Amino acid sequence: MKVLSQSHERRLRIIESDYGRDFGWFVIRDGERIASLSDCQHEEMFWDSYIVEPMTDDPDLNRRLQSAFWQGDEWSGCEFVSREFPDVVVRHALPAASPILESGRLLLRGLYCSEVTSRPWDWLFMWWRKKAAIPARTRGAANNMASFSYQRQLQFCVSYCEDGGRMVGG
Structure with missing residues (x-):
């Protein structure tokens, strides 16, 4: 059962990955991937x-990527692209x-996805x-009976939060 919208799911994945840090980054210079950061x-x-x-075929650049490349201005034209979210x-x-x-x-400093901001209710969804990822047999029979109500409660929270906190319907 799909409860969260695709954009909300994406935002939660970015937040859960420490704003993209856990996925790693590609270093792009002049449109070419020159390194991977992990x-x-x-x-x-x-x-x-x-x-x-x-990640290049140039042995000199590969050697510099391990040292001098980052100390001068050579890195200044680089972009860092998420390995999980290319956009x-x-x-x-x-x-x-x-x-x-x-x-x-x-x-490095500042290498994270700053386009995503967490909302107070995101932590509830995470x-x-x-909790939902834990196999049912390890949660016990009482929680299995309540799982349907958890899904309904979560659906209510999602619709409430995605509507900007306004009550919709009756």
């Missing part, structure tokens, strides 16, 4: 680090002054989705 780890407030995986493009991310950590990871 395995996001939070380093400090506002700073995340990624593993850089070069999500980030142009405002920037590397740190010393962007390559001792671990070889790239330190909780419900996680």
